Amino acid sequence: MHSEDWVSHFPGLHSLPDDILAALIASSRVVQLPAGTRIFGPGHAPDAFILMLRGTVRVQQVSDTGREIVLYRVSAGDSCALTTACLMGYDDYQAEALAETDVAAVAIPRATFDDIIARSPDFRRFVFTAFSRRVTDLFRVIEEVAFARIDVRLAQRLLERANTDGHIELTHQQLAAELGTAREVISRQLNEFQRRGWITTSRGAIDITQPEALRQLATAP
Amino acid sequence: MHSEDWVSHFPGLHSLPDDILAALIASSRVVQLPAGTRIFGPGHAPDAFILMLRGTVRVQQVSDTGREIVLYRVSAGDSCALTTACLMGYDDYQAEALAETDVAAVAIPRATFDDIIARSPDFRRFVFTAFSRRVTDLFRVIEEVAFARIDVRLAQRLLERANTDGHIELTHQQLAAELGTAREVISRQLNEFQRRGWITTSRGAIDITQPEALRQLATAP
DNA sequence: GGCCGTATGTGACCAAGTCACAGGGTTTGC
DNA sequence: GCAAACCCTGTGACTTGGTCACATACGGCC
Numbered sequence: 001m002h003s004e005d006w007v008s009h010f011p012g013l014h015s016l017p018d019d020i021l022a023a024l025i026a027s028s029r030v031v032q033l034p035a036g037t038r039i040f041g042p043g044h045a046p047d048a049f050i051l052m053l054r055g056t057v058r059v060q061q062v063s064d065t066g067r068e069i070v071l072y073r074v075s076a077g078d079s080c081a082l083t084t085a086c087l088m089g090y091d092d093y094q095a096e097a098l099a100e101t102d103v104a105a106v107a108i109p110r111a112t113f114d115d116i117i118a119r120s121p122d123f124r125r126f127v128f129t130a131f132s133r134r135v136t137d138l139f140r141v142i143e144e145v146a147f148a149r150i151d152v153r154l155a156q157r158l159l160e161r162a163n164t165d166g167h168i169e170l171t172h173q174q175l176a177a178e179l180g181t182a183r184e185v186i187s188r189q190l191n192e193f194q195r196r197g198w199i200t201t202s203r204g205a206i207d208i209t210q211p212e213a214l215r216q217l218a219t220a221p
Numbered sequence: 222m223h224s225e226d227w228v229s230h231f232p233g234l235h236s237l238p239d240d241i242l243a244a245l246i247a248s249s250r251v252v253q254l255p256a257g258t259r260i261f262g263p264g265h266a267p268d269a270f271i272l273m274l275r276g277t278v279r280v281q282q283v284s285d286t287g288r289e290i291v292l293y294r295v296s297a298g299d300s301c302a303l304t305t306a307c308l309m310g311y312d313d314y315q316a317e318a319l320a321e322t323d324v325a326a327v328a329i330p331r332a333t334f335d336d337i338i339a340r341s342p343d344f345r346r347f348v349f350t351a352f353s354r355r356v357t358d359l360f361r362v363i364e365e366v367a368f369a370r371i372d373v374r375l376a377q378r379l380l381e382r383a384n385t386d387g388h389i390e391l392t393h394q395q396l397a398a399e400l401g402t403a404r405e406v407i408s409r410q411l412n413e414f415q416r417r418g419w420i421t422t423s424r425g426a427i428d429i430t431q432p433e434a435l436r437q438l439a440t441a442p
Numbered sequence: 443g444g445c446c447g448t449a450t451g452t453g454a455c456c457a458a459g460t461c462a463c464a465g466g467g468t469t470t471g472c
Numbered sequence: 473g474c475a476a477a478c479c480c481t482g483t484g485a486c487t488t489g490g491t492c493a494c495a496t497a498c499g500g501c502c
Binding site: 173187191201203 | 479
């Protein structure tokens with residue numbers, strides 16, 4: 001891929017004037033990271049604005065008791081809005097980001113980012129729209145953790161993370177970390193789903209056999 | 222108060238060049254709102270960037286079952302960062318904001334805001350720092366809701382919302398809405414605190430008699 | 443005083459998280 | 473090929489937190 005090709009991944013950037021686009025391309029670079037890389041964490045503020053080209057990054061929080069919860073995912077075409085916040089606010093993260101797959105991303109240095117924010121209304125809109133989406137995500141997480149039943153949340157998550165065949169390669173522990181709960185809770189819920197014939201389970205994987213039943217639970221009042 | 226006096230409330234704005242300050246002051250206006258005003262809510266995106274001069278605004282989320290949780294408060298000297306996000310991202314809020322007291326605030330129209338963001342690095346820094354703080358707050362809320370015990374959270378909140386005499390004028394229902402839990406849970410915890418001699422309760426109010434004990438619980442591992 | 447709306451108390455029950463531990467697969471190293 | 477180590481899953485007993493259904497109790501206000 002030529003270095004300037006990545007712009008085509010971000011519709012929000014097409015309308016930028018040529019000179020700004022040129023500045024963006026000239027000073028940014030494409031980085032490749034292997035799956036499992038810790039991209040940032042508490043005390044490790046990033047120094048660049050990130051645009052994802054390929055792969056997914058998981059942003060999660062870890063409690064002192066070792067329990068985890070996934071806050072959101074950043075995938076191709078997204079920017080990491082929290083990076084943006086902390087980049088600009090010069091604040092440290094409370095969360096950590098991990099590459100779930102091999103990742104390719106554009107890194108725009110802080111100075112360039114600030115410069116382009118100043119020069120382009122469209123770039124501002126692009127950044128703040130992404131930001132706004134993330135904040136909405138965080139609100140949804142709070143609402144679900146505070147108010148939603150665990151069976152409903154698990155059903156949602158299973159549907160979300162299944163491939164088109166209804167296959168999910170996650171352990172109970174990993175699902176617990178998605179939802180911020182304990183492994184035993186997931187095991188019991190999955191047993192219940194299986195007892196009802198909605199899924200089948202095997203070591204490290206789950207297959208959805210009745211997606212409709214799960215969907216109905218997931219959208220229950 | 223003269224219209225330009227409010228700038229002194231925001232140290233982050235002092236360093237702005239005179240022409241930018243003048244633009245800010247010229248196009249913004251000071252608004253007064255009585256306690257109880259609903260400032261924004263789902264479907265009611267605000268149309269201005271808000272700087273708080275006096276009073277407090279509570280930003281909360283309401284579940285469909287009627288339970289509530291406080292996300293954060295905006296008080297004098299703060300900006301409403303979420304307003305900022307949604308203002309710039311042109312997105313709707315999922316939460317609502319209520320004036321807890323009589324409120325005075327500066328409203329900066331969207332166009333002016335965008336203009337000044339473009340012109341002033343210091344203003345950008347001011348806005349994004351505020352934003353960053355809010356995001357950190359949201360992370361803390363998620364962590365607490367997902368992982369912290371309710372007695373610890375209640376102790377924290379009691380200390381937070383007590384005046385210097387250790388007096389708190391909140392009903393059990395209101396405390397439940399602060400923490401996103403049920404009224405009965407708060408009642409039982411308060412009874413337990415009272416049984417231990419840490420607080421005394423009366424209708425609609427609580428007095429802390431042993432702040433140290435509460436503090437110890439609030440900072441427990 | 444009697445009424446009414448709101449605040450609080452309580453017991454029974456259900457949902458979810460914790461703890462301790464038991465097996466069963468898989469992988470690793472020999 | 474085998475054993476040890478590790479990870480994944482199952483399970484029972486228990487604690488904590490949330491729900492439901494009421495019962496009181498308090499504070500204004502006629």
